[in-house]
Amino acid sequence: MIMQVGITGGIGAGKSYICRLFKVLGVPIYNADNSAKMLMVEDPEIIELVTTNFGKQSYFPNGMLNRKYLATQIFTDESKLQMMNEIVHPKVRKHYNDWVEIQLRKNDYIIKEAALMFTNDHYKELDKVIVVKAPYEDRIKRVLERDKRPKQQIEEIINKQRKEEELSVLGDYFVSNDDSKLIIPQVIELHRQFSEMNSLVSKS
Structure with missing residues (x-):
């Protein structure tokens, strides 16, 4: 292993x-933070949950993440930070485990x-x-x-x-x-x- x-x-x-x-x-190297950012604009389930819990202004009309808006939401409210982690972390974990499988024996x-x-x-x-x-x-x-x-x-x-x-x-x-x-x-x-x-x- x-x-x-x-x-x-x-x-x-x-x-x-x-x-x-x-x-x-x-x-x-697996960058968990970059993978999280990628999944937040590509994974439909994450997009839906973020929009529902943080508002439509979480994304720009072109689908890109409104990082400035989300930063003001997350870093001023501990409960919102916890909520975001619960939305994103399980997806990143699966993405990482899939990546590890590719690296096996190499x-x-x-x-x-x-x-x-x-x-x-x-x-x-x-x-x-x-x-x-x-x-x-x-x-x-x-x-x-x-x-x-x-x-x-x-x-x-x-x-x-x-x-x-x-x-x-x-x-x-x-x-x-x-x-x-x-x-x-x-x-x-x-x-x-x-x-x-x-x-x-x-x-x-």
């Missing part, structure tokens, strides 16, 4: 950058990238979880440059996500995305360890 590794961390921590490095090393291991790795029990299906950590101010700066969101909204998102102290307890491995350590050597070392682990499992 293929080894499944999760990568998580708060918004702006640098998860996607770390995943790009693993991809360069030949590791298949690779030493695969990586699943998700911001909300520990909001449900799905992480327990993974063999290992990497937590990407970065200083608070660095995270805000990255998201400001990337998404052009208001700083207050970014801070609200960070405050609603799990604190790094909590992630540190739940994670198996850690990548420090700051000035204390070089990133690439950390990723190469993890790649070596995961490849060896899967090799040992395959031989047993």
Whole structure:
């Protein structure tokens, strides 16, 4: 069975950058957040549930997601955030499991990238979880440059996500995305360890 590794961390921590490095090393990457966005505009059941529960303004006339509107709905109301997760997460889980089936016997291991790795029990299906950590101010700066969101909204998102102290307890491995350590050597070392682990499992 293929080894499944999760990568998580708060918004702006640098998860996607770390995943790009693993991809360069030949590791298949499943981006749960991108898959969720794709399913929200392609899956008829999700579209119907989102429209019913959040209003027709959730989608533009061309069918694209009104992200700004939904962000104001979700990140100001905990119950609405929970509702959205209940609509989208089961579909993403099935989509991921189908993707894993395709990767079987082709690779030493695969990586699943998700911001909300520990909001449900799905992480327990993974063999290992990497937590990407970065200083608070660095995270805000990255998201400001990337998404052009208001700083207050970014801070609200960070405050609603799990604190790094909590992630540190739940994670198996850690990548420090700051000035204390070089990133690439950390990723190469993890790649070596995961490849060896899967090799040992395959031989047993």
